[in-house]
Amino acid sequence: MKAPPLIEANDLAVRYPNGELALHHVTFRIDSPSFTAIIGPNGSGKSTLVKTALGLIKPSRGTISVNGYDSVKKAGKIRKMVRYVPQRDRIELAVPMKVKDIVLMGRLLKKLPPRFATSKDITAAKEALREVNMEALWDRPFPELSGGQRQRVLVARALASEGSILVLDEPLTGTDVESQDLIVEALGRYHKENDVSIIMITHDLNPIHTLVQDVILLKNTIVGIGEPCSVMDPELIKKVYGPTAQIVEYSGHKYCMTRDSGLDRHD
Ligand SMILES: Nc1ncnc2c1ncn2[C@@H]1O[C@H](COP(=O)(O)OP(=O)(O)OP(=O)(O)O)[C@@H](O)[C@H]1O
Numbered sequence: 272m273k274a275p276p277l278i279e280a281n282d283l284a285v286r287y288p289n290g291e292l293a294l295h296h297v298t299f300r301i302d303s304p305s306f307t308a309i310i311g312p313n314g315s316g317k318s319t320l321v322k323t324a325l326g327l328i329k330p331s332r333g334t335i336s337v338n339g340y341d342s343v344k345k346a347g348k349i350r351k352m353v354r355y356v357p358q359r360d361r362i363e364l365a366v367p368m369k370v371k372d373i374v375l376m377g378r379l380l381k382k383l384p385p386r387f388a389t390s391k392d393i394t395a396a397k398e399a400l401r402e403v404n405m406e407a408l409w410d411r412p413f414p415e416l417s418g419g420q421r422q423r424v425l426v427a428r429a430l431a432s433e434g435s436i437l438v439l440d441e442p443l444t445g446t447d448v449e450s451q452d453l454i455v456e457a458l459g460r461y462h463k464e465n466d467v468s469i470i471m472i473t474h475d476l477n478p479i480h481t482l483v484q485d486v487i488l489l490k491n492t493i494v495g496i497g498e499p500c501s502v503m504d505p506e507l508i509k510k511v512y513g514p515t516a517q518i519v520e521y522s523g524h525k526y527c528m529t530r531d532s533g534l535d536r537h538d
């Protein structure tokens with residue numbers, strides 16, 4: 272039997288209570304397994320799309336499903352399958368949690384109480400921290416880390432927890448090139464070695480374009496969808512990012528230069 276699509280939307284619209292129409296006429300299907308990137312400018316509905324897929328926001332019209340489960344009717348089921356790294360994590364920095372507590376939390380939250388860390392949990396947490404080169408910080412208080420280090424710990428938390436789909440909302444924001452490379456490599460390895468689909472929102476496709484199979488280009492509706500090369504089309508990109516956006520080709524890869532990525536400074 273054919274696996275259900277990773278994510279499927281039919282005429283989806285989402286309007287916030289203040290009247291803001293964040294998404295409209297969104298219809299698409301991504302087959303499983305996939306490493307999917309969702310791109311688009313600020314306010315284009317990327318986070319809204321992901322939150323609606325996870326059942327955190329209700330559509331005002333149409334449907335969306337994950338692995339064949341309707342996001343409204345089967346939200347509990349979806350949350351069990353998905354590991355989610357939100358754009359702004361509400362980790363209380365006043366609480367002196369250690370790095371290990373944060374990473375273990377990803378595993379413990381999926382268990383029923385009483386929640387104790389077993390040696391298997393600890394091994395998985397250490398392994399995930401090693402993936403992003405943060406193992407040495409195991410005992411360090413989380414609030415003392417830099418923004419980029421925190422981001423790496425949050426990615427490790429997602430890698431350590433269990434679930435067949437990993438959803439990350441801008442995990443590269445606020446990280447330097449070295450951290451970006453570590454996160455991207457860890458995600459790429461993880462996707463290849465485990466049977467895990469990854470959905471990643473990003474402002475910059477360049478660091479991940481060789482790993483990604485499907486790209487969704489959003490501007491409150493689907494502007495482009497397909498493999499990276501077909502979405503990296505000059506006309507499409509200009510339509511979304513404005514007339515200064517450019518595509519350049521370098522050693523067989525297409526790079527998108529937009530004001531967002533800051534790469535068009537020398538124009
Ligand atoms: N809780 C909310 N209440 C009202 N409007 C909202 C809410 N969250 C988002 N919006 C609006 O919906 C639209 C889409 O927002 P969303 O956060 O999905 O965009 P985004 O593509 O993730 O942007 P960014 O790149 O800045 O993260 C925006 O116009 C935003 O102002």
Ligand SMILES: [Mg+2]
Pocket residue numbers: 317318319358440
């Ligand atoms: Mg967002």
